[in-house]
Amino acid sequence: MMSSESREELNIEQIHQVTLDIVKKLIEICDEIHVNYYVAYGSLIGVVRHKGFIPWDDDFDVVMLRNDYEKFCDYCTKHQKEMSPYKLLTRESEEKYPYNIARLNNMDYQAVYDNVQGYDSGIFIDIYPIDGAGTNAEQVMKRVKKKKSNLFRITLWSIDDHYTRSTYHKWYRSVIKYFVRLYAKIRGSKYFLDQLEAFKNLYDIDESRYIAEMTWDSGLTLYEKKWFDDYLYMDFENLKVKVPVGYDEFLRCHYGDYMKLPPKEEQIPHHEYKVYLR
Template identity: 25%
Template sequence: MEQKIRQIQLECIKILSVVDTICRKNHIYYSLCGGSVVGAHLYRKCLPWDDDVDLMMTRENYNRFLQVALDYLPEGYTMHNYQMTDDFQTPFTKIMNENTTVVQQDDTISGVFLDITVYDKIPLDYRFKWDVFLWKISQIVMIGKVQERGFKNIFRNLMLSTIIKDKRKYMKFFQKQVEKIGKKAKEYAYAELFGAFCNTKPYEPEIFENYTEIDFEGEKYMIVRDYVKYLETRYDRTDFREPKEKQVAPHYKYVDLSLPYEKYKETID
């Protein structure tokens, strides 16, 4: 499996190079994100056990990227998000290699992908907390209905079947509100309101408003200048080395890097 992980990483690096080219041509700032920052910091490459590459952008850069990316993506690469496609599974963007197949632990089938998450401005003054309320609803929308009984869950499922049954429409509404609030904020932090996990942790503005480059997999890619402070904020610690028991690839249970995932789906229908 170790050899397979490295092959996945190399496919992810190809997507990273595509995104990097798009961003540099269009003066868009991005940064390595999460475990990719840890890998760059400790090894100048992917973590040996990590089977993906993640990026992050501020809302301004993210919106600009979405506006131009389709004009630059090579054949066989596609972009998936609620702004553009109906088949989205996450509240952020995936850039995908259509000519590969990966099956995740939850049986989701796709091509090898790179995630781009967005960080929005959130006011330091939470007297109203409208954005945080909408963020909580967004988590319910993305997770969907639950099987457990009880009044709260019955009410939740009813809401998902009626008022907020259009997941894509709600996410667009949520984004519009968050952007409006962020533009008005005089004092603010950044937060990953559209991330994969429930997280409104605030990051100091300086982290996301200054960039540099770092050696990563033999090339130079963009990263927030104070990436150590970013890691300390994200992980609430100063030692970013994982214990041996956590050095495992978390995502995939089947991989075929030579088979388009749509053809793989045909074999299991």
């Protein structure tokens, strides 16, 4: 395989085309094994506002309720050979994989990261598991949000591959970060990823009014479970994709007026990687 320096980086239009093929593969598998996915986050804005990719966005996100997520991951793990060049990456399938979400990859391509511990990644779509989040929103937020945010920050330091000084905080915050990051490196990423993963067991999803992305990302946003009681089909490029029946409420709780375009200077990709054909 050639080094990244001798290969031509894919542009965003090329990434979109490969990503669209990965989405088709996801839909094919979900239909075959009868699990639901829901397009989510910025990709859902793309569905509703653009009927396709947000022109400057370089990723694709879906969520699955925990049982469907586990069933999907189990299927992909057992059928890895016949899925090639598609490959599902999880912490169970890849020793160095540093996230508590799954990624469905096209391994004909390679994503080269700026500051994440090394693992072999292709062009991918993110698959987030959604878990139960109780019935009392105030109690759940008080119990989980701050602890999860702090733990997530340390987890990111445990999986980065070099120290970056905080430029927007006072000097002593950088000192604190240096020593906490050192502790995180000594402890190892598995310790912190396991702690985050344990949040999935706090609440029974069947008994919960709310659901949430409990095991990854900073902070905590609660969704009414009824928003995911059913799905709608909406246009995405040349596909029909599933969105939660409560997609409007879901987007408003995350983004407010999601139909309004961001300022021009914010219309850029936000991921720290480059993509190449292997």
